[in-house]
Amino acid sequence: MTQVSDITYKGYILTATALPERDIYTGMLAVRAPSGTQSYSGILGEFPSAIGAVRYAFAYGMATIDCRPAPGDE
Template identity: 55%
Template sequence: MHSPEVIYKGFALTPVVAPDDGMYTAMLIVREPAGTQRATGMLGEFPSPQEARRFAFLYGMAEIDHRKAPEPDWTEKEWHSRKHPRSASLWN
């Protein structure tokens, strides 16, 4: 699923998010001011499409600014160890 693009310092950033085994993967399409377009590889797995998009934007902005790439605020192991809301009992 494509998200609306964001213009950052003349670069167009368009995240692409896809569901993947209960998580979401993200990649980013970057269009330079001169029109050259390139895409990142997969940037990781995320617990929600919003988190995947947010991370892709942060990654692109860091790349444009020549800063260190961000790291996710959570780990995959932490996410998978959580109980799924539908599996929680209402009677506990």
């Protein structure tokens, strides 16, 4: 089952999606800026759980907004 979650961070709306593929989940992220423009991450990686995929997508989005390296890229 696909899991979708939203949060608001510094005026941006982050929508994280976890898509099941066999025994793993892939994470993806959509970001809507305060101006209304949207961007999409594409596949962010493979995770053992839907929660892990969603958490990583949110961490990735927050790092991008803050101009920090993505999680794991430090």
